[in-house]
Amino acid sequence: MHKIMTPSIVCIQRTMKERAILVNKLNCKRIHLDLTIGRSMPNLISLDSFLKEKRSIFKPQIDYHIFNYQENWSKIHLPEFTGDRVIIHIFPWMKKNNIISMISYFSNKFSVGIAQDLHSHYNDINHYINMVDCILVMGIEAGEQGKPLDQKALKNLKRLRKYHKIILGIDGGVNYQTFNKLIQLTDFVVIGSLLFNFTDINHQWNQLKKQIKKI
Numbered sequence: 001m002h003k004i005m006t007p008s009i010v011c012i013q014r015t016m017k018e019r020a021i022l023v024n025k026l027n028c029k030r031i032h033l034d035l036t037i038g039r040s041m042p043n044l045i046s047l048d049s050f051l052k053e054k055r056s057i058f059k060p061q062i063d064y065h066i067f068n069y070q071e072n073w074s075k076i077h078l079p080e081f082t083g084d085r086v087i088i089h090i091f092p093w094m095k096k097n098n099i100i101s102m103i104s105y106f107s108n109k110f111s112v113g114i115a116q117d118l119h120s121h122y123n124d125i126n127h128y129i130n131m132v133d134c135i136l137v138m139g140i141e142a143g144e145q146g147k148p149l150d151q152k153a154l155k156n157l158k159r160l161r162k163y164h165k166i167i168l169g170i171d172g173g174v175n176y177q178t179f180n181k182l183i184q185l186t187d188f189v190v191i192g193s194l195l196f197n198f199t200d201i202n203h204q205w206n207q208l209k210k211q212i213k214k215i
Contacts, residue, residue, distance in 0.1 A: 006031060006189070020057040066086060140173050
């Protein structure tokens with residue numbers, strides 16, 4: 001699989017329209033959108049506020065990384081665009097039956113993945129591997145942008161890499177010190193500050209693409 005970078009648009013402190021203009025210019029394949037449902041979280045976007053904006057302003061396909069705090073999944077409606085993916089964040093307190101029902105609910109309309117919370121046990125993820133297309137390993141605590149990579153995430157990636165049919169990604173802790181290693185271990189990396197902290201975002205994007213080709 002061709003390795004890609006997925007820009008995280010929550011790292012852009014602008015209006016949704018301005019964010020779309022920035023990422024559309026990158027000509028990237030996918031973008032990463034953290035959505036919280038039923039509870040507000042720092043640095044994340046609520047589902048209600050996102051749906052007030054038009055999905056069509058974004059050209060790339062979207063990975064919806066969903067942090068859900070409500071039990072009724074049938075009330076969650078996302079814009080249906082071809083190629084978009086739902087990634088369900090698996091917290092340690094979630095019940096197995098609820099997680100299975102979430103995966104089943106979204107599988108009718110989207111490609112579905114799960115995100116492994118730093119506090120989730122590795123064996124908990126094994127229950128769902130055959131039900132999803134993608135696993136996103138959290139490299140930091142959810143919502144804590146700019147934090148260093150937690151070493152537990154590296155262990156999780158190495159364990160999960162044996163599942164060759166799974167698309168494997170990392171979210172958080174991707175910086176100049178970890179970029180090369182994480183690209184080698186994954187199929188995609190979610191990038192935020194490594195891209196959007198630069199004045200010339202397009203130049204930085206192209207530099208990172210060149211770096212991937214050398215790996």
